Amino acid sequence: MTPIRFLTFLLLFSAPVWCEETPAEDPQPPLEDSQPALEDLVNITFKNDARVFAVMTALNAAGFDYERSGKTISPERQAVRQQLEGLDTDLILRLKTYYKSHRRYRDEGRESADYISLALLLSEVPDLTFPEETDHLPADILPLRGFADLVRELYAPARVAEVWPSYLKRYELEVERYRPVLEKLIYQTLRYFRIGPRRVLDRTIIFIPDLLNAKDTVNARNLERVYYVIVGPADDPAENYVALQHEYLHVLIDPLIEKYVARMEEDANLLRLANKQPELKPEYRDRTLLILAESMIESLILRMHPPDDPRREIVGFFRQGLVALPSFYRHLVEYESSGLLSFPAYAELLLQDLDEDNLKEAESAIAAMEDSLAEEARKLQEAQARERQRVERKNLIISLLNEAGKLMAQKQFQEAEQRLEELLREDPGNTSGLFYMAQVSSMTGDLKRAFVYYERVSNSNAPVWVRGLSLVRMGRILASQGSMTEARKRFQQVLGLEGDLKGARKEAAELIVDLGPERKEEKEESGE
Secondary structure, three states, rough: OOEEEEOOOOOOOOOOOOOEEEOOOOOOOOOOOOOOOOOHHOOOOOOOOHHHHHHHHHHHHHOOOOOOOOOOHHHHHHHHHHOOOOOOHHHHHOOOOOOHOOOOOHHHHHHHHHHHHHHHHHHOOOOOOOOOOOOOOOOOOOOHHHHHHHHHHHOOOHHHHHHHHHHHHHHHHHHHHHHHHHHHHHHHHHHHHOOEEEOOOOEEEEEEHHHHHHOOEEEEEEEEOOEEEEEEOOOOOHHHHHHHOOOOOOHHHHHHHHHHHHHHOOOHHHHHHHHOOOOOOHOOOOOOOHHHHHHHHHHHHHOOOOOHHHHHHHHHHHOOOOOOOHHHHHHHHHHHHHHHOOHHHHHHHHHHOOOOHHHHHHHHHHHHHHHHHHHHHHHHHHEEEEEEEHHHHHHHHHHHHHHHHHHHHHOHHHHHHHHHHHHHHHHHOOOOHHHHHHHHHHHHHHHHHHHHHHHHHHHOOHHHHHHHHHHHHHHHHHHHHHOOOHHHHHHHHHHHHHHHHHHHHHHHHHHHHOOOOOHHHHHHHHHO
16 A cells, blocks of 8 residues: 655755665675565664654544544454543543544545644653744644643543553564564565665654554554654555555665755756646645655656556546656666666666657656556446446346246246347347247247247257257148158258257157158159
8 A cells, every 4th residue: 555655854865874785786696585674674662652642642532533444444443442432521522622623624534634643743752842943843833832731631541551551562572573574675675776774874763563554554644764664553464565565665765866966056947847747736735845756766666566557556646746757767778678777776877868759758747648448448447338238238138038038837828929029129139049040939829930049059050959849840740730851851850960869869760660651752852
């Protein structure tokens, strides 16, 4: 799942501090089986944050009831909710009123991200005070600072201080469940980058489990050069692999982008193109660094986890404002085939190639992709419509045939004939319909008509036993009319058929015996 990411870049354009085992400029061999511990791969701290627990307890009390489709809320969340029952109704009402009046998103799943960001700004428990100086704080969180007062008010009656220690073991187990996922995604990324294990010493990841949130939620907040990653409960942590890899890529990519942006003038062409996109995300407006970082990261994700048809994702990201993505994606294809440089070295070339002409080319390519996708969608819709019509027609024919069979069994031959006539208008060559029509005609005494339908069946691609039975019926009609020679021919045809005739062969043989020896006049009729 794509993380809900709230970026607060306090840009410090000094050169990033790296710690790496091998030079970034040279392609690296595959990593050895003896892999370093996770903490040696990246500056990561695992933290069980009581502030997040307190705020999410209050948020659940306030009516945050979101859970993903098909998921059940975590046992920890259920337990906390039960504990909240019976608390002061006035406090609960004020919490619910606050939450409802401060809803920002149509999708309730996004609401918790802002409150988690609020928790990260509060002082430690039990004080949970909001900073007095707000000039350097994220502007999007300031409107929620009043919720901190309600969290503090709930803290004692909800016995958060007493309950929190009893949950620590479960939170620690959740961290351990995520370790192999984090190690796997880091090694995949390092291999793709052609670099050995490295750490960015001035970047830190703080990984915080949040078992009171919805399942498979990944929230991220950058404060200065600290990357907070807060994950909700997971039935399978591997389901959040790509979202977590996205955050790790920020740790590697942000320094490269910052270094590049620091020595360039604001790219008016890039921003102009991004700001005119119809689905521009507000956080990308006038944010060169963020547009470049997200464009590069999403292109890397698309290459490392290729979808069936990347065009759709490329167009979608572009229309959201990631206008550098098409160029980056195209260059990554070249990067993979060349094998000459590591990605940190290649990224500089990739950024330098992002000029006005390149952006115009990307804009034209996106328009062409959209046209192509629209045409394919039109053809798909037409094919789907044809398939629906085919299925509907098939179902209608089956229904008419079944109705006719029931009516025939009830000796309602006129009604059965009506159903069969409708069926044969839809499918004139339907052998079952032709056979049923022959039977109805025979039962109503119209032997001439019955013979015509049986003959059509006998000359069709109907199952061999149906053709055999039709020939037998034709022979019987001919015999009843005194055409013994023609009747005998039909019975002989049945004997010449191969396969399981379901009794038609035996019946034809018996009827030939019943006809007796071929008479002289029959031989003369047959020309012998």
